[in-house]
Amino acid sequence: MNINNPTARQSQPAPRFVPALNENAGSPTSATPTLPATDADLLDVYSHTISATVQRVASSVVNIRVISGERGQGSGSGFIIARDGFILTNSHVVQGARELEVTLHDARVYPAQLIGTDPETDLAVIRIDAPDLQHARLADSSRIRIGQIAVAIGSPYGFQQTVTAGIVSALGRSMRAESGRLMDDIIQTDAALNPGNSGGPLLNSAGEVIGVNTAVILPAQGICFAIASNTAQFVAAWLIKEQRIRRSSIGVAGQNVPLHPRVVRFHRLPTDRGVLVAEIEPGSPAALAGLRTGDTLIGFKGHAIATIDDLHKRLVAAEIGVPSPLMILRGTEKLFLMVVPRELPPPQPRPRAGRN
DSSP states (O other): OOTTOHHHHHTSOOOOOOOOSOTTOOSOOSSOOOOOSSHHHHHHHHHHHHHHHHHHHGGGEEEEEEEEETTOSEEEEEEEOSTTSEEEEOHHHHTTEEEEEEEOTTSOEEEEEEEEEETTTTEEEEEOOOSSOOOOOBOOGGGOOTTOEEEEEEOGGGOTTEEEEEEEEEEEEEEEOTTSOEEEEEEEEOSOOOTTOTTOEEEOTTSOEEEEEEEEOTTSSSOEEEEEHHHHHHHHHHHHHHSSOOBEEOOEEEEEEEOOHHHHHHHTOSOSEEEEEEEEOTTSHHHHHTOOTTOEEEEETTEEOOSHHHHHHHOBGGGTTOOEEEEEEETTEEEEEEEOOEEOOOOOOOOOOSOO
């Protein structure tokens, strides 16, 4: 090319780029990326991405029907996580169910067995005995990014294999389970969810599960929530192995309270709030450690305890039977007690009317 010829320079086409719709796309290749010529072309690419995502996972998504249970009949969604028939769904979908029925994508219907539930994370595992099952893959939810494509599949209002699409709106949200325990690492999305979507998968553009759809804020639009896939994978593994999740307890009931600024400054405390002990279970680890009603919990194993939720987060299965220092305030005095958490007993089922 003649660099002194301005006409030759002007004839060179400007480089054009296209944003990647797949968050798992690799590094750019030597080929020049091509920008869709029109908005219609761009929409075609988006539509193809959604369609391809659905095709990869649709055969793994099921409809779950509660035939009889404490709450009467109901339905929800779920998805197959193993070829031997294990299905992941929400705890509130199958809670109190005495008889479950699963409908596959090809209209096959099978009775289902409840394997285990964890109301603290609103997750449950059921199982069917069926051949030729396709399972969904769970993605690493720690790699999710705000703004990436999110696709939800489920059975809202009983309409099976319904697809909605949007984006990941926010990460790291918290919400309350029906048990009252705080659930962390919740994904917020604007992919439309309705009653019946509960338990269905939230997917990335590679067709991998990044979350389990669980709740919506009814007065709002475009504010929906899903339990992160890393949490779901951990809980499902334990439910399949032991039918429940093990947690520890020290046997106290309390309430969140502010601490006096002078006490915070004097003891150089890392937080200005704590948990006031309102009740201690007789014979509990807290009672054996010497904790008294009126004490304020402010630390556990070197971690600040500002709320009851902070304490719940620390009382995991690994703490069962392990002596741990508990930092408290008794009046204005800071004390350390050694407590040995015990296993939290599973919730007792409520009495059921009718046949079992």
